[in-house]
Amino acid sequence: MICLGIETSCDETSVSVIRDGREVLSNIISTQIEIHKQYGGVVPEIASRKHLSNIAYVVEEALNVANITFDDIDYIGVTYGPGLVGALLVGVAYAKSLAYAINKPIVPTHHIEGHIAANYLTYNELKPPFMALVVSGGHSHLIYVKDYTEFEIIGKTRDDAVGEAFDKVARVLGLPYPGGPEVSRLAEKGEFTYKLPKTKFDNYDFSFSGIKTAVINIAHKEGEKLRREDMACSFETTVCEELTDNCFLAMKALNINKVALAGGVSANRLLRKMIQEKADELGYTAYMPDLKYCTDNAAMIASAAHYNFISGKYYDIKDKLDLNAKANLRIGE
Ligand code: KG4
Numbered sequence: 036m037i038c039l040g041i042e043t044s045c046d047e048t049s050v051s052v053i054r055d056g057r058e059v060l061s062n063i064i065s066t067q068i069e070i071h072k073q074y075g076g077v078v079p080e081i082a083s084r085k086h087l088s089n090i091a092y093v094v095e096e097a098l099n100v101a102n103i104t105f106d107d108i109d110y111i112g113v114t115y116g117p118g119l120v121g122a123l124l125v126g127v128a129y130a131k132s133l134a135y136a137i138n139k140p141i142v143p144t145h146h147i148e149g150h151i152a153a154n155y156l157t158y159n160e161l162k163p164p165f166m167a168l169v170v171s172g173g174h175s176h177l178i179y180v181k182d183y184t185e186f187e188i189i190g191k192t193r194d195d196a197v198g199e200a201f202d203k204v205a206r207v208l209g210l211p212y213p214g215g216p217e218v219s220r221l222a223e224k225g226e227f228t229y230k231l232p233k234t235k236f237d238n239y240d241f242s243f244s245g246i247k248t249a250v251i252n253i254a255h256k257e258g259e260k261l262r263r264e265d266m267a268c269s270f271e272t273t274v275c276e277e278l279t280d281n282c283f284l285a286m287k288a289l290n291i292n293k294v295a296l297a298g299g300v301s302a303n304r305l306l307r308k309m310i311q312e313k314a315d316e317l318g319y320t321a322y323m324p325d326l327k328y329c330t331d332n333a334a335m336i337a338s339a340a341h342y343n344f345i346s347g348k349y350y351d352i353k354d355k356l357d358l359n360a361k362a363n364l365r366i367g368e
C-alpha cells in the first residue's frame with residue numbers, strides 16, 4: 036500500500052511517499068528556516084504563505100523521486116494538528132482537494148503520532164508497546180504507546196516545551212533560531228559549572244520555565260562576564276538529566292522496558308547518550324530515530340497514517356468534507 040504523506044504544521048513543507056508504513060520511497064522537506072531566522076522565530080503568517088507557494092512543487096518532487104504518479108497512491112495522510120493553524124490549513128486543504136480529485140481515502144494524522152512513528156522508519160522490528168519520550172518545539176510528553184493507534188499520556192510539561200526552552204536560552208546566549216542545535220554545539224566547548232534548578236512533581240510531569248528564567252537572570256546579572264559555553268553546557272545537562280530521570284522513573288513504575296525518543300529535541304546528542312547509557316545500565320532497550328526523521332518531515336506522518344489506515348481511521352472525502360486543522364489537537368483525540 037502506497038501512502039502520500041503531507042506535513043505543514045510549522046515551518047517545513049514536507050511531502051513523502053512510503054510503502055506499507057515503513058519503506059520510504061521519497062521524503063522531500065522544503066524548510067523555511069532561513070526566512071524565519073531573520074525574525075528570531077517562526078512568523079505564522081509568513082509560514083502559511085510559503086506553504087501555499089511551495090506545496091504543489093514539493094508534491095511533484097515527492098512523486099518524481101518515488102517514481103510514481105497520482106494513480107499509484109492508495110491513501111493520503113495529512114497532519115491536521117497540533118501546530119500553527121494557518122500553516123496546517125494549507126496541508127489539510129491540499130490533501131482534501133487531492134483526495135477528492137483522485138478519489139482516494141484521507142487519513143487525518145496527529146503530528147505527535149508522526150514523531151513517534153519516526154522510530155518505525157528507523158527500526159523495522161520495533162512494535163508497541165513502548166514508552167515514548169516526545170520532546171519537540173511544542174511538546175514534552177511521556178506517552179505510553181500501547182498499540183499503533185492507542186496512546187496514554189503518562190506525564191507532560193506544565194509550562195514550556197523543551198525545544199521552546201532551548202530556543203529561548205539560545206536567544207539569551209545570542210545564538211540564532213532554531214536554537215537547540217546551536218546551544219548543543221556551544222555546550223560541547225563548555226563545562227557544567229552553573230547550578231540550575233530542577234523541578235520534581237509527585238507525578239511524571241516536567242517543567243522547564245524555572246530553568247529558563249534562572250538562565251535569563253544569571254545572564255542579566257553577569258552581563259559580559261557570563262561564560263556562555265559553560266551556561267550552554269549547564270543548561271543542556273540539567274534539562275537532559277531531568278528528562279532521562281523522569282522517563283526511567285515512569286518506566287520502572289509501569290514496568291515498561293522499551294523507550295523510543297521522538298521530536299526535534301531527540302536529535303540532541305547528549306540526550307541520546309544519556310538515554311542510551313541509562314537503558315544499557317538497566318538492561319532496557321532504547322530506540323532513537325535516524326537524525327533525518329527527528330525534526331519535522333512527512334515520512335513520519337505517512338508512517339503514522341499507515342497504522343491509522345489499517346485500523347480503519349480514515350474516510351472517503353466525498354462522504355465528509357469538513358476535515359479542519361486543529362491547532363490544539365490532543366493525542367488520541
Ligand atoms: O519536532 P520539531 O522539528 O518541531 C516541532 O514539532 O516543534 O522540533 C523543533 C525543536 C526546536 O525547538 C529546535 O530547537 C529543537 O527541536 N532541536 C534541538 C536539536 N535539534 C532540534 N534541540 C536540542 N538539540 C538539538 N540537537
Ligand code: ZN
Pocket residue numbers: 146150171172298299330331
Ligand atoms: Zn514536530
